[in-house]
Amino acid sequence: MAGPYSEKVMDHFMNPRNVGEIENADGVGEVGNPACGDMMRLYLKVDGGKIVDAKFRTFGCGAAIASSSMLTEMIKGKTIEEARAITNRHVADALDGLPPVKIHCSVMAEEAVKSALEDYARKHAG
């Protein structure tokens, strides 16, 4: 039975990649709010201007979990500039699309990586 989500979304929902924390992460981003039904926390390990590891914890719907998982896959190995260029559209497309009401989950993923990179920049500014 085809579900409300694409097979890609369901795959990442059922088998989310990179769930967890990074101790002493170089950047942490947190977006969303459980009151709105979704909250995403993203941990980054950066080395030589590259994202060498990414992990997440997410409270939320299927699309939120899948977007988080897909995002971590997408940014691993990318430079900071490349990661900053990722948009919600990229995430949604990589998931073979999201229902219109769930687009905000991919927006959250975009915001999470931006927030984590800002945290990284702040920590490594000095």
Place this chain on the structure above:
Amino acid sequence: MAGPYSEKVMDHFMNPRNVGEIENADGVGEVGNPACGDMMRLYLKVDGGKIVDAKFRTFGCGAAIASSSMLTEMIKGKTIEEARAITNRHVADALDGLPPVKIHCSVMAEEAVKSALEDYARKHAG
């Protein structure tokens, strides 16, 4: 299959009694109007204060035809007074009832006999 009408109505509709004219009738009553969908003409033969024959012609629906037929059956052999006492209710009851929208057909029957008796009274007043 039970129809919209009682079996009695259908019997009188399919096999109407006393259809026709009476030449030189003692009383003729005509009520209704084809524009309203129904018109009933009743012919009476009166002898010794009694209705000895009755015939009708009716243009109209199933209930109109059945009411006419039933009416002629009911008044044959009755005295003028008895016939005058017949109400639409008697006709409808004798037919085992009529749908609410068709009650006016039994009213027409009542009016037809009254009208024919008036005609008789007028003709035999002198």
Place this chain on the structure above:
Amino acid sequence: MAHIFFDHISTTPLDPRVYEAMKPYFLEWYGNPSSHIHDQGQAALVAVDAARGAVAGLVNADPREIVFTSGATEANNLAIKGVAEAHAKKGRHIIVSEVEHFSVMNSLLPLGNRGYEVTRLKVDRDGKVDPEDVRSEIRADTILISVMHANSEIGTIEPVAEIGRIAREREVLFHTDATASAGHVPLDVRETGADLVTLSGHNFYGPKGAGALFVRDGVALASQLDGGFQERGFRAGTENVPAVVGMGAAAGIAKAEMDGWGDRLRGLGKRLRDGIEATVSHVHFTGHATDRLPGHVSFWVEFAEGESLLLFLNLRGVMAASGSACSSNLRGHDEEDLVASPVLRAIGVPSDVCTGSITFSMGKGNTGEEVDEVLGVLPGIVRRLWDMSPTYLDYQKRGTR
């Protein structure tokens, strides 16, 4: 006894293939499409959306433009009241023909109390609206024109493409009630220029309980059934999944086969009409001679009343209608509910004879033998009623009406 159904304008027999398509959605896939988070709901949602595509295909619409309703009455109510409510700021003038179905006419009634004005267009003897009348009645505050595609009582097909052109030119919304025609004659919403089109499943061999309103993309319409978020907000309420699936299946079949049905039914219609003309005197055919629904033969007989004709026909196994189903409705409270047919009055049938109208409407299952059987019984029935009728007697005595 014979069982000859010549009353397809009231409803059509379900196509067995449609029933087969519906079956899985009774016992096996009974889910609610709103619960599409799980398999049962998802199956229902997928089925409804497939049906939406098929119904859209029938009239060359986009699936997003199809709003499922419980039937044609609801679709007409939604079109009329929905446009009236959503466009009240622009104006409150509505144009309709005087031969619209009660579900259009009576939808206008509650609007009367809210300052809406209605212009009723006259029709000619064939029941046709003159598109030029539409043009000349359009005012600055006109928000809607509603002219039906085909009239069920007299079969006439209206010049909707011309009306649509004028409506578009003048930027007025155009609704057409295609209840009697959709699935029987081609209807392309793009060519017609209609903004809203009413469709009815049970009128083209689909199930009762499903209709649809085509709503051209971008047309503002106020929902009339409020509640959950079904049908993109145009119509709340759990979808009648099996019926919607059935309407989709019927639409697919009609699209593929209606040209063939039409040709056959036009042949049967001619055979029936010619036969009646040859065997029954004092008959007057109604509606347009050629621009009409295939297999539809309507007429009135002098000196005979319609209900009695129908009863006798039914006793011989022939099922037909007298005027609109409504006008022979025996379920009313009192005789006020037995209205004379407004359509027959509109085309100028004298009121003292219009009660004697008959509509034979054939469908794809009818045969030439059935036509002949009807032709075999009709003259005798008419004769029988004439012989009972005082008006026929007078006519014969006077040699004139």
Place this chain on the structure above:
Amino acid sequence: MAHIFFDHISTTPLDPRVYEAMKPYFLEWYGNPSSHIHDQGQAALVAVDAARGAVAGLVNADPREIVFTSGATEANNLAIKGVAEAHAKKGRHIIVSEVEHFSVMNSLLPLGNRGYEVTRLKVDRDGKVDPEDVRSEIRADTILISVMHANSEIGTIEPVAEIGRIAREREVLFHTDATASAGHVPLDVRETGADLVTLSGHNFYGPKGAGALFVRDGVALASQLDGGFQERGFRAGTENVPAVVGMGAAAGIAKAEMDGWGDRLRGLGKRLRDGIEATVSHVHFTGHATDRLPGHVSFWVEFAEGESLLLFLNLRGVMAASGSACSSNLRGHDEEDLVASPVLRAIGVPSDVCTGSITFSMGKGNTGEEVDEVLGVLPGIVRRLWDMSPTYLDYQKRGTR
């Protein structure tokens, strides 16, 4: 895989006996009840009227008091808008509870533009209306009180008999939406003192496409679907004959069997609830502990989101709902359509956790083994989501919420 349907509040599987009752009205007796002048129409009319009697029997009404509609949404719209329109001269104040279904709540919206005022009654933590609140909110211009019989989301049964008594005392019309309860728990319109009651066929093992509004004899109500003269003028449109027949059959079965179902389902409900309590921590049950729909178990789990719970449950063959079907509707235009459940907010569930609600609603076909299977999968699913959740992590680290 398992196929465990625990979502009977969204819709119920059709009873095979109901389907058998409907069958003859698809291919064999397809007539339109308005065409009752002939055999096809007459068969349809007789069937509809028999169904009317059966539905009336379910709630101890007179058959003349049953108005068939396309479903509960339409019945609720008819009740609310129909009373508002017909009683506007008396007043324009309406009282509802704040836990009514969207089809009641949203029916009130268009009335707002026409000078109607609505009082929304608060409910307690169990979702119950206090009848005394009803009494104190009644004003001279109050024309209608609408309080549902049972809430589908949290299962609570409202004190409708008390509310009905107050309404009668104060001569205000009382409507109750019995969509979730009719056919499951006894409901006697005389005892309840209700003037209008909404019933839904597909919610008690009948078909989609048929609902009914009980309209107490003599209650004035403005038709909302205008057209032909069906349903005594309260509701136009060709009747959905098979669905109406099915609703009648379902009503007859429910009347005879619901007490037995209820006892069994109360047992299964207890087993499910006790099992959840024993195996899942951080669970909060919602709704009244005893005055509730049989077989209905609703709760929310901290640190887990409802849709994800439902998706994982469905992957294990368990079908359930999260709050009202509406609040998990993925078909909306944008996220605004993903509303948090107003019912959970009304009973005081904190908004940051109410997205984690689950409603298990069992039906007469469910078994103890199914309950055990659900109990077998639920704890693991919850654990899995917790392990992914930043809020659970924080809770564990802090040892507090």
